[in-house]
Amino acid sequence: MxxxxxxxxxxxxxxxxxxxxxxxxxxxxxxxxxxxxxxxxxxxxxxxxxxxxxxxxxxxxxxxxxxxxxxxxxxxxxxxxxxxxxxxxxxxxxxxxxxxxxxFLEGMWVKRPRVNHCAELGKAMAELHLDGQDYEGFRTNALNVKGWRPLFEQCDGRSDSVHQGLGDEILQELAHLETAWPADLPGGVIHADLFPDNVFFLGDELSGLIDFYFACNDAFAYDIAICLNAWCFEQDLSFNVTKARALLKGYAAVRPLNDSEYEALPTLCRGAALRFLLTRLYDWLSVPEGALVTPKDPMEYVKKLRFHQSVETAEAYGLER
Structure with missing residues (x-):
């Protein structure tokens, strides 16, 4: 907001x-x-x-x-x-x-999510996916893998003004993901932006989800990948597998993942990290003068992306077959 x-x-x-x-x-x-x-x-x-x-x-x-x-x-x-x-x-x-x-939805978002918050989020996200299955509307994800290269090109070659070598690093990741991106995963309506500030709690109980203005039709597991990026890294950007396991267990209690989703999760997490790196980079370079908002640091997602690049299987996220 x-x-x-x-x-x-x-x-x-x-x-x-x-x-x-x-x-x-x-x-x-x-x-x-x-x-x-x-x-x-x-x-x-x-x-x-x-x-x-x-x-x-x-x-x-x-x-x-x-x-x-x-x-x-x-x-x-x-x-x-x-x-x-x-x-x-x-x-x-x-x-x-x-x-x-x-x-108006009562509740507050948590700035430092705990394990129980991640479990509650997983359940609510799965409920959203199931509740949206009979929604008749359809919206293509404009910020899926096909949209990332055009978004990067809108940065007009200024990526290295944020961090030296960032442009080449993004181009290499784009080339990988455009080839490796999974197809035919279970999908439907996803939120696509379930960051902590879009999830409200009253105490330890989740009170609601807000800000659906990136919602679209895409793979359910991609929504999970977005949340693993947004909820399961600590302030020093170390990955908290305990939080990830709680999120995934909460989700699977409502809607279990299949084998194709399990196999795709590391790639989806890389893609989710790149997607938010690119939108943050674009905003950092082009936020309107005088807007009452501080753009978010794109380098946070460079570091998250590098973690996901080291992951070989979904077990690194605490997900068991």
Missing amino acids: AVYTEVTDEELQDFIGTYDVGRLLSFKGIAEGVENSNFLVHTDQASFILTLYEKRVNPDDLPYFLNLLQHLAGKGLSCPTPVASKEGKLLGTLAGRPAALVT
Whole structure:
């Protein structure tokens, strides 16, 4: 989450007036993340999250995201639910941007996940995968292996300004993954961005998943690989196999992995590391001037990628056949 587009009091007042959500009391920007502009909105009836979708988001994808949230909430998954306007629309316009209002989800994200948090995440992710199997919408993953080289090319040869030799290292990994990337793995709707700040807890109990604006149709095990990168490295970037084992065991308790997923996991983890290295690199080099957001360090994912390059089988992640 972040704030790129400022909204005046008058604009927000008029926008909230198109919903049957009560009288506006207050709002404030949320300055985390790098994708959209987000505000916490309080009315005399409830609290909501208002999202303005910025230029990286394709407006044609928004019905997929919003309808998916409705679908998952209807299945019992705890996630923000889009609020329909008085005209029955889930999507409106505010400050020249597509905008949506969603319900506020109670809870806090954990900055230093423990083993039990990883186990809870694994279960919730598997439930999401199963709940989305009958969702009729389809969205190709724009940031899959086919999208990584074009994204790297958008960095305009400036990778070495971040770290000497980074460009060549990325090119070598791209060449490997474009050849080795697995096909025909079990798949469906995935979240594709289940970082700790998108998973809320109340105490030790997972209270919900948020920020579905990278959701797409892809391999379920790729979602797991993203989470192994995001949840199972310590602050010194050492890999915590105990956390990984708990995450995988929690997932498998709901949806067991098959042999093809087991074999593919090291490659998928390399791909997930490269994907976030590239998006962080792009943001580091091109974040808009004056945006109320600090871009994340791409070098974190260089170090994670190097770890995965040393992995030969999924047993290194604590996964047993």
